Amino acid sequence: MYLFYDLETSGLEPCWDVPLQAAFLQADANLSAQREVTLRCRLPAHVVPSPDALIVTGVTPVMLENQPLSHLEMMAQIARIIADCKPAMLIGFNTIRFDDEVLRQSFYQTLLPPYAASMTGHGRADVLSMLRAVVMLEPDAVAIPRDDAGKPVLRLGDVCRANGISLSEDDAHDALADVRATLDLFALLLERAPSTMATMLGHAKKSGPLALLEPGEPVILGGTLRLTPVLPMIGSPTNPGARICIDLGQDPSGFIDLPALDLLARIRSSSSPVRQVKVNAQPILFGWDQAAHALVEAEPDSVYRERARALWAHPTFTRQLVLALEGQYADREPSAWPDAQLYSGGFVSDADAAACRRWHEIAWEHRASFAAQHIADPRLRSLAIRQVFLNAPETLSPEAWNRGQDWFRNRLMTEDEVPWLTLPRALARCRELATTADPDQLIALDRISTWFIGRRDSLGPNGETVAMPTCAIVS
Structure with missing residues (x-):
C-alpha cells in the first residue's frame, strides 16, 4: 500500500511553523487511488506565518482563521490516518527533508507520538530523491527543464509539465493537486527507469x-x-x-x-x-x-x-x-525553548507517552492539572500547558492564565533575537516584499499587513489580550 501526502505550511522552519493544509492519497500496489483526504486547520494564535509563504500558496488571512479544525485537531487526524494505513510506504515530493520534519515537530508539540511516520512499520520514500537518482543515472529517462544557466530545474510543477503531467501554476501549492501529480510522476519514473527505481525503493x-x-x-x-x-x-x-x-x-x-x-x-x-x-x-x-x-x-x-x-x-x-x-557538536548549545528540544531532550519515555495519550482523551478543564501531575518530561509538560492556553484558556487558573498572557505577548512581539517570526519582523518583511511586488501581490500584501496589524493591536499595552484571535478558540 502507498500513502502519498503533501503539506502546505505557514513557513519553512519546522520548529516554528506549522502545517495549514494536509492532503493524503491512499493507493494500492498498482497505484490505483483508493481514498483521498484533505484537511485544513486554523493557524495557532502564537504562530506568525511567513508573508512569503502566504504569497506563494495564496492562503489569505480569512483562510487562516475560518477553518473547522484547530491545529491540534488536525494533527490528531493526521496521526490517525497514518496509523490506519499501517504498514504502508509514505511518499511525497521533498517530504523526507521537509514535510516529514514538519510532521515530526508538530506531532511533538501537540503531544502526539513524534515518530509516528517513521518508527511504526512504514517505509519512507521521496519522489524528489528518486527523481534526482534517475537524472544522475539515466538522464534520458525523463524530460528535465533547465534554467537560463543550463542547470536542471527539479520543481514538481516544472518537471510534471515537461513530461505531460497536469499540474498548472494555479494548482501548484494546493496539497491535493500536488499529491496527485506526485503519484503520476512516481508512476512515470517506475515505467521509465525501473532498475534505478527498484534500488531507491529498496532504500525506503x-x-x-x-x-x-x-x-x-x-x-x-x-x-x-x-x-x-x-x-x-x-x-x-x-x-x-x-x-x-x-x-x-x-x-x-x-x-x-x-x-x-x-x-x-x-x-x-x-x-x-x-x-x-x-x-x-x-x-x-x-x-x-x-x-x-x-x-x-x-x-x-x-x-x-x-x-x-x-x-x-x-x-x-x-x-x-x-x-x-x-566532538563535532560538543560546542553546540541546546535550545532554550521546548519547541526546538525534540532531539536534545531524548526519546519520550513509555510512561510519558501513555500520559500524553490520556491527556488527549480527557476534558479540557482537567488537562492542565493532569499535565502538571502526570507528565514528567518538562518539555511535554510545558507544551501541554501551552495547548490548554491556546485552545481552552478559560479552564486555566488566574495565575496560569496570566503566565500564558505574558508568554503569548512575548512570543508575538519580542524585539529580542529569536528563531521564530514575530509580528514586527513580519510587518517589516511585508514592506520589503512590497518594493518588488506586482499589482496582484501588492493587494495580497496589503491584506496580510492589515491582518498582522490587527493581531498586534489586539494585544493590550500591559500584556493583556483584548480578545484571543479567532484561530485560538475551540469551536
Whole structure:
C-alpha cells in the first residue's frame, strides 16, 4: 500500500511553523487511488506565518482563521490516518527533508507520538530523491527543464509539465493537486527507469542502505546533482541512524595523518572528506557496478580502490575519525525553548507517552492539572500547558492564565533575537516584499499587513489580550 501526502505550511522552519493544509492519497500496489483526504486547520494564535509563504500558496488571512479544525485537531487526524494505513510506504515530493520534519515537530508539540511516520512499520520514500537518482543515472529517462544557466530545474510543477503531467501554476501549492501529480510522476519514473527505481525503493527502509554500507567496499553516493564515490567506514558516533563514509574523490594523503582536532577542522570546512549517510532517509546510494558509469570526471577505478586500501590500512585514521566526530557538536548549545528540544531532550519515555495519550482523551478543564501531575518530561509538560492556553484558556487558573498572557505577548512581539517570526519582523518583511511586488501581490500584501496589524493591536499595552484571535478558540 502507498500513502502519498503533501503539506502546505505557514513557513519553512519546522520548529516554528506549522502545517495549514494536509492532503493524503491512499493507493494500492498498482497505484490505483483508493481514498483521498484533505484537511485544513486554523493557524495557532502564537504562530506568525511567513508573508512569503502566504504569497506563494495564496492562503489569505480569512483562510487562516475560518477553518473547522484547530491545529491540534488536525494533527490528531493526521496521526490517525497514518496509523490506519499501517504498514504502508509514505511518499511525497521533498517530504523526507521537509514535510516529514514538519510532521515530526508538530506531532511533538501537540503531544502526539513524534515518530509516528517513521518508527511504526512504514517505509519512507521521496519522489524528489528518486527523481534526482534517475537524472544522475539515466538522464534520458525523463524530460528535465533547465534554467537560463543550463542547470536542471527539479520543481514538481516544472518537471510534471515537461513530461505531460497536469499540474498548472494555479494548482501548484494546493496539497491535493500536488499529491496527485506526485503519484503520476512516481508512476512515470517506475515505467521509465525501473532498475534505478527498484534500488531507491529498496532504500525506503533502512535495511536497504545498510546492506550496501557494510564497511569494506566502495559505493556511489548521490547528492542533489552529483554522484560521489565513497568508502563506508564507521557508524556515526552521534547519530545511531547514520553511517560515515569517506569521499574517494579526494586524495586521502591530505587528511589521513591529521590528529582529531585538525581532522575536525577539515570536516567543518568546505572541503570535508566526510559524508554522513542517514539510513532511514532513503539515501541516493548505489553499488559500484550500477552507478560508476555515471560519475563525472571520474578517475580510473584502480585509483579509488587504492585510496580505499590506504584508508583501511592506516594505523590511526579510523580512531582519529571517531574522536573528531565525537566532538563535532560538543560546542553546540541546546535550545532554550521546548519547541526546538525534540532531539536534545531524548526519546519520550513509555510512561510519558501513555500520559500524553490520556491527556488527549480527557476534558479540557482537567488537562492542565493532569499535565502538571502526570507528565514528567518538562518539555511535554510545558507544551501541554501551552495547548490548554491556546485552545481552552478559560479552564486555566488566574495565575496560569496570566503566565500564558505574558508568554503569548512575548512570543508575538519580542524585539529580542529569536528563531521564530514575530509580528514586527513580519510587518517589516511585508514592506520589503512590497518594493518588488506586482499589482496582484501588492493587494495580497496589503491584506496580510492589515491582518498582522490587527493581531498586534489586539494585544493590550500591559500584556493583556483584548480578545484571543479567532484561530485560538475551540469551536
